[in-house]
Amino acid sequence: MYLSSAASEAVASALHKIASRSLTSSSAATSQKKQHIIILGGGIAGLSTARYLLGHTQQHRNVNITLIDRNVVDNNNNTQPSSTYEEQQTEYPHFSTPSRRNGNVLCPSLTIPWTTRSLFNEAIKPAIKSVFAFNNNQADDRPAITFDWKSLMSDRSMYSFATHYLLQKTIYKPPKQHQCNKSILEYNMECLDDPCDALVQSIDYGRFAQGTQLVDGKMVEGDSSGDVGLFCRGLLRGLQCEFDDRFVVRSEESVDSLVLTEDHGNNDNGQQHQDSLSAVVTVDRNGIKSTIHADQFVIALGNESRPLCNKIQVPCPIYPVKGHLVTISSSVDCIYNITLPNGIGYAAPMDHKVNGRRLYRLSGFVDFTPNKEPDQHRIDALVNAAKIHLDDVEVIDASACHRPFSADDRPIIGPAAKFGNVYLCTGFGSRGWSVGLGSGSLLASLILGLPCNVDPEPYLPRRFGARYF
Numbered sequence: 001m002y003l004s005s006a007a008s009e010a011v012a013s014a015l016h017k018i019a020s021r022s023l024t025s026s027s028a029a030t031s032q033k034k035q036h037i038i039i040l041g042g043g044i045a046g047l048s049t050a051r052y053l054l055g056h057t058q059q060h061r062n063v064n065i066t067l068i069d070r071n072v073v074d075n076n077n078n079t080q081p082s083s084t085y086e087e088q089q090t091e092y093p094h095f096s097t098p099s100r101r102n103g104n105v106l107c108p109s110l111t112i113p114w115t116t117r118s119l120f121n122e123a124i125k126p127a128i129k130s131v132f133a134f135n136n137n138q139a140d141d142r143p144a145i146t147f148d149w150k151s152l153m154s155d156r157s158m159y160s161f162a163t164h165y166l167l168q169k170t171i172y173k174p175p176k177q178h179q180c181n182k183s184i185l186e187y188n189m190e191c192l193d194d195p196c197d198a199l200v201q202s203i204d205y206g207r208f209a210q211g212t213q214l215v216d217g218k219m220v221e222g223d224s225s226g227d228v229g230l231f232c233r234g235l236l237r238g239l240q241c242e243f244d245d246r247f248v249v250r251s252e253e254s255v256d257s258l259v260l261t262e263d264h265g266n267n268d269n270g271q272q273h274q275d276s277l278s279a280v281v282t283v284d285r286n287g288i289k290s291t292i293h294a295d296q297f298v299i300a301l302g303n304e305s306r307p308l309c310n311k312i313q314v315p316c317p318i319y320p321v322k323g324h325l326v327t328i329s330s331s332v333d334c335i336y337n338i339t340l341p342n343g344i345g346y347a348a349p350m351d352h353k354v355n356g357r358r359l360y361r362l363s364g365f366v367d368f369t370p371n372k373e374p375d376q377h378r379i380d381a382l383v384n385a386a387k388i389h390l391d392d393v394e395v396i397d398a399s400a401c402h403r404p405f406s407a408d409d410r411p412i413i414g415p416a417a418k419f420g421n422v423y424l425c426t427g428f429g430s431r432g433w434s435v436g437l438g439s440g441s442l443l444a445s446l447i448l449g450l451p452c453n454v455d456p457e458p459y460l461p462r463r464f465g466a467r468y469f
């Protein structure tokens with residue numbers, strides 16, 4: 001369905017109004033009623049949501065947050081930022097979590113979602129090549145996108161993801177798809193640079209690059225680089241200091257299951273109550289279970305959001321897509337991100353130096369595979385691509401990690417279908433560092449019924465109407 005631009009703007013604005021009306025009905029920002037909100041996941045999505053929920057309710061102090069993460073999110077009391085890269089890595093291990101270590105690129109310019117690209121070039125062609133590539137151990141020439149068919153064919157969630165992808169690409173596509181990612185990306189930079197946000201401004205996350213150089217040599221302004229792991233750690237510590245009486249972190253506790261409210265009676269208007277959650281059950285590393293009750297629940301588990309949503313039959317089409325990361329040093333001192341050739345990824349300069357040599361984080365490749373191990377061919381390909389721009393490269397470390405891609409390559413932010421007290425903040429894909437803080441701010445505004453500078457409509461989970469397969 002195609003709409004003229006005036007008509008599509010009118011539809012978008014009407015939808016925004018409807019969304020705002022339905023989402024502002026239970027404003028907690030000004031209400032005196034105390035609320036306990038549980039945030040599941042302490043990555044950039046969960047921490048950013050906590051930051052704005054706590055910040056906006058500072059006056060009435062009526063919101064308490066419990067943040068749960070299966071990993072150690074605050075593993076020491078050291079309040080000094082680590083001065084060297086090595087110190088940082090030992091002090092704050094990344095446990096294969098993309099919010100601890102990623103490509104470091106803050107990229108508001110990277111707006112184009114997968115759903116607007118050529119299905120043949122982006123999916124079918126690489127898919128056919130992958131049939132041969134995964135059987136080829138000397139696969140240096142694999143395309144940037146590959147599909148591990150053997151595993152994918154037996155994974156039901158892939159069928160659901162693919163169905164949602166096709167529906168979003170062909171039928172449900174919103175007017176101005178490019179604009180959709182653009183607004184949250186730009187809003188994120190506003191949040192990062194908000195001069196009134198003393199907490200965020202106090203975090204030293206090594207913001208460094210000024211722009212991105214494209215393959216054709218053109219420069220894109222507005223992009224930058226910084227360390228997502230340092231940012232998350234700084235944000236966590238800031239929240240613990242500023243809101244110590246209203247913010248509890250339960251780390252090393254894994255979310256096991258969700259408890260549904262049993263009352264399905266009628267409300268004062270005679271309408272049946274919406275489904276709701278009453279508690280979350282966690283398991284700690286000794287196997288001890290705890291049931292934690294709350295009024296509202298935010299699911300921000302990255303790649304793990306989909307399996308949990310499945311348990312309560314909430315559509316959340318996210319697929320974990322593997323990427324590679326390599327940290328290198330070079331004698332070349334570059335102050336901008338470099339786009340690596342053939343669409344394989346980026347080289348982002350860091351503000352750390354080792355023996356006078358600039359550190360860079362290389363990131364790239366899109367492999368649909370459950371395999372978690374770093375692949376030496378992918379690592380070599382990233383290093384070789386970086387060598388085109390950077391001299392005497394030395395590899396410092398390398399790893400692989402999965403990105404939580406949503407079926408239409410847009411974040412999923414807002415209330416979960418059919419539940420009155422469950423919200424999603426997930427599906428950030430390859431732009432999580434570049435949209436995380438803004439997404440947390442948007443979700444907090446939706447939960448508290450506050451206005452936000454971003455139209456929530458393109459991100460609402462209800463665009464994925466049903467669960468398939």
Ligand SMILES: Cc1cc2nc3c(=O)[nH]c(=O)nc-3n(C[C@H](O)[C@H](O)[C@H](O)COP(=O)(O)OP(=O)(O)OC[C@H]3O[C@@H](n4cnc5c(N)ncnc54)[C@H](O)[C@@H]3O)c2cc1C
Pocket residue numbers: 040041042043044045046068069070071097098099100101102103104105106107228253254255256300301302303304322323324325363364400401402403404425426427428429430431432433434435
């Ligand atoms: C290789 C690679 C390079 C990337 N490069 C960039 C980049 O340059 N720029 C950019 O903008 N983005 C980049 N990204 C994307 C970005 O890192 C992610 O989108 C973002 O970190 C996702 O954040 P999240 O909070 O949604 O999920 P996560 O970071 O996965 O956080 C989820 C949290 O939930 C916890 N959790 C999971 N399951 C459970 C459970 N059962 N119980 C309790 N806790 C649980 C995890 O421990 C984790 O802390 C990259 C990603 C990868 C993999």
